[in-house]
Amino acid sequence: MKRLFALSLLLLTPTISQAAPSTQELSLKVVQDFVIPSYDVFSHQAKIQADAWDKTCNGDTLKPLFHNTSDAWAAVQHINFGPITLLLRRDRLYHWPERRNAVGKSLNKALNDKDNSLLSAKKITGASVALQGLPALERILYTDAIKDDYGCQLGKAIAHNIEEIANGTLKDWKAALPNIKEGSAHPIFFESNDEVAIRLFTELLTGFQMISDQKIALPMGSNLKKANGKRAEGWRSLRSTRYIQQSAKSLRAMALPFVSFLPEKSAEKTEQQLSKFVQLASTLPSPLKDAVTDEEARKKILTFRDEISKTRNLIVEEFTQHLGLTVGFNSLDGD
Amino acid sequence: MISRRQFLSVSAAGLGAVLFPYSAKAAAPLTGWLSGFMDKEGRYGVAHIAPDLSAEILFYTPLRLHGIYKHPTHPLIVAPSRRPDTEMFVFDLDQQKVTVISSAEGRHFYGHGVFSADGNTYYTTENAYDDEIGVIGAYDVTQNFKRVGEMPSGGIGPHEMKRAQDTLVISNGGILTHPNMGRAKLNIDDMQPNLSYLDLRTGKITKQHHLPEKLNQLSIRHMDMTADGQVFIGLQDQLKNRRDLPLVWKTQNDTLTPLSAPQEGWRIFNGYIGSVRATPDSLCVASPRGGCAYVWDKTAPHKIDQKDVCGVAYARQDSFLLTSGDGVLRTLNGASQTHDLRFDNHSQFIG
Structure with missing residues (x-):
């Protein structure tokens, strides 16, 4: 595929016409006004979704919550910097574009094997990234898998996994905020x-x-x-x-x-x-x-x-x- | 195996976007370096950098280039496009003719290659994407770069490679991509990079080196080899945070060993080595994301701050040339020039 953006407008040496803001002011404002609030919404929606899976296997109830969580994910989907880069979080949340139907394959295998150990938080975290996030949950919700008892249990495990990743990412951003305020280095990010x-x-x-x-x-x-x-x-x-x-x-x-x-x-x-x-x-x-x-x-x-x-x-x-x-x-x- | 090949030879006028400003100097052999570039208007192509660090544009191309290679004896320059593009440009300096070679069906280029010892064959790293394996394409230079075969690269995502006699040493980055999915990386969770040795006489992999398993998210991408066969590799961390992990390794006693960490820690490279060049006495790597180059030499290893630096090439007097996306050219001897060009990933010394 051709690069879609000719970077033709980039200036080699930008001329700054007035006093530019400090990178500290810029970072702080973008993180406080956009990054943290957006992960906050994502984490919140993911929690509502996970809680609902605890109570029901009814697709009609769960689908709107899936859409809300996906909307919230879309808000931060383009960020591949900071806490989301830890622990393969981004791939685990959202294995897309996917490798040759990787999501379908790993999901079908799980549904066939009915491996109960996968339903534990520990196990799902170590499973293939294709099985752990929103794309797998979408397939469960929009196929007959939701009607299957094991399918619903797996959906519940995935929904909780998503919640945990979203929450962990939010917490880590909040913990990094003092570094941005002070202008100090963060040990990882x-x-x-x-x-x-x-x-x-x-x-x-x-x-x-x-x-x-x-x-x-x-x-x-x-x-x-x-x-x-x-x-x-x-x-x-x-x-x-x-x-x-x-x-x-x-x-x-x-x-x-x-x-x-x-x-x-x-x-x-x-x-x-x-x-x-x-x-x-x-x-x-x-x-x-x-x-x-x-x-x-x-x-x-x-x-x-x-x-x-x-x-x-x-x-x-x-x-x-x-x-x-x-x-x-x-x-x-x-x- | 030869798949359907497309072979397209066109005059400069016939290809539209490929132009030839290069003319009067065609007869004089080039010395100095070659580099890909993007100019202020967003056009790509090949630039020649002279020993005095002046630069001139040799060719424009419709695509962004990556590695650029001069034929050992003939006035030919070859530039395979970078992933997932399917064009390889062959520039004939004497005849002022450009030939565009299309990749074989189901294959695309990765942007690097090497000539055989006699200069009659050119090898490139390619992706056999439906089979999800890396291959080395072989092109007959004497038959206008007709594709004459391919061999396994020994892994997924082969990138830069070097040749010693009849052996290719190949960096298999381990990252699976498919052109239907653009440049998206599809297997970050279970990637397995390696360094493979391919015997050109048999087409067989004779040896492979791996990183320790827990470091498998470090993609082996760029490399160099000294005359005595020691290989140096530069890695790219696919988990993009400033982890303090060794990003430059060498072969030693038939295993991979990390170099001594920079005094400032491996973090200075921000997880990304873009070029690696070695001489018998020293090693230089560049990290555009870290905004620096680093030299390990006989005296004291040291960091050189240079924004957006990526290209590293040999330079005379046991030095290196660094090229940057900000248009800066500088040698470690202190010479420097700035041009109105963005120098693309790699530069090559041509004598």
Whole structure:
């Protein structure tokens, strides 16, 4: 697949037109306004979901809670920095895109074997990442597995596993907050606030790329003939479009703390573009798995994809110019 | 085994995005280094860096490049695209012609390769993605890089490799990807990187080195080999936090041994080594994510701070050239120049 973003707007040496905020101010604001609150919502939704699995195996009750948890996950899905990188948390929560039906295979095996030891918190944590997170839970909920007693028990174990990972990630971020406030190195996650600010900025940019390269490009294929709706994220629960919309909202929410440090005109321009981006996402066709094989719907999706790169490029331009942030070339994307 | 091969030879004019600013100097043999780049307009290509650290653009390409290799005797440059792209560019400096070789069906390139001792064959690291194995593709240089065969790489995700006589030493990074899934890494939980020795006469793997099992999330990616066969490898931590784990290892008594830790700790590399180059007396690695290079030499190992540095190449007088995404070129002898180009991952010394 071609790189979808020509990094053409990157300036080699940004000229800073006014006093840029310190990386400590930036890091603290983004972590306090976006990162911790978002993990808080995720952890909270995951707990509501896990508690419900304790009480029922009724799909109609559990499905809305699955969607709420998935929405909350989508808000932080693009972050691959800090506590989520510990203990394979990110892969365990969300093994997607998946390796050759890895989720289906490990789930079917578990359902066939009815291995009761998997139902313990200790065991599920050590199982294949494909079996541990939201994609496996989606399959249980949207197949007959939920009607099977063992299937429901496994769903319960997975829901609790998700809750534990979400909660652990939140706790670790809260524990790292004093380091950011003091500007000191964290023993595992970062050396300095310079690193925190740059990494959060990088993860924000990655978020735009993730929508384009994975959520859209994978099911779209390079042309109509190569489209494959079953490569869309969360197609079983018909939430592929909702995932994109949630991601778009969350990228806006993550960008706004940065935007608050921009000069007025620049802030206004960036906010407008972010709103346009979120608004356009809300008009995307659904379900995506069918839309990708429809000529007209594809046009709409491609228009949105252009808006993704416009938004990203504007952010790069404004943030590097006014916030003292730089985008690495080799450090951002290497092999 | 030869799968369906696509072989596309086009003139410069026919390929649209591939242009040839290089002209009058075509006859003069190049000295110095080659590097991939991206310019201010977002165009990719091959740049030539002269011994005085001036730089000129030789070619533009429609894709981002990775490793760039000069033929040992002929005025040819080869650049396999990086994953998951399927084009390999062959630039003929004399005839000013570019040939684009497409990968075999079900294969894509990883961005690195080596020439055989006689220069008649070029080997590249490739992904046989539906079989989920790494392969080494063999291309006949004398037949316009016709693909003439392939051999197993000994693992998943082969990346950089080196050759000693009839043996290829291959870094198998261990990471599974599939072009249908873009650049997504699909097996971080159970990856098993290794260093494999492939006998080119038999096509068989003769030896493999592994990291201790608990370090399997460290992908073996870049490497170098000294004339006496000692191999140095640079690793990339797939759990992206600043773990204090050894990221540079060497072969010794037929096992892998970590180098002495930098005084500042392994954390300075932020989990990522981008290039490794060794001379008989010293070793230099670069870490774009750590914003530094590090040299182990006879005197005192030391860190060199350089933002976005990734390329490391041999330089004369027992030195190294560092190249950065900020356009900086500097040798360890103190020479430096800054250009309006982003120097891409690797640079190669060409004499």
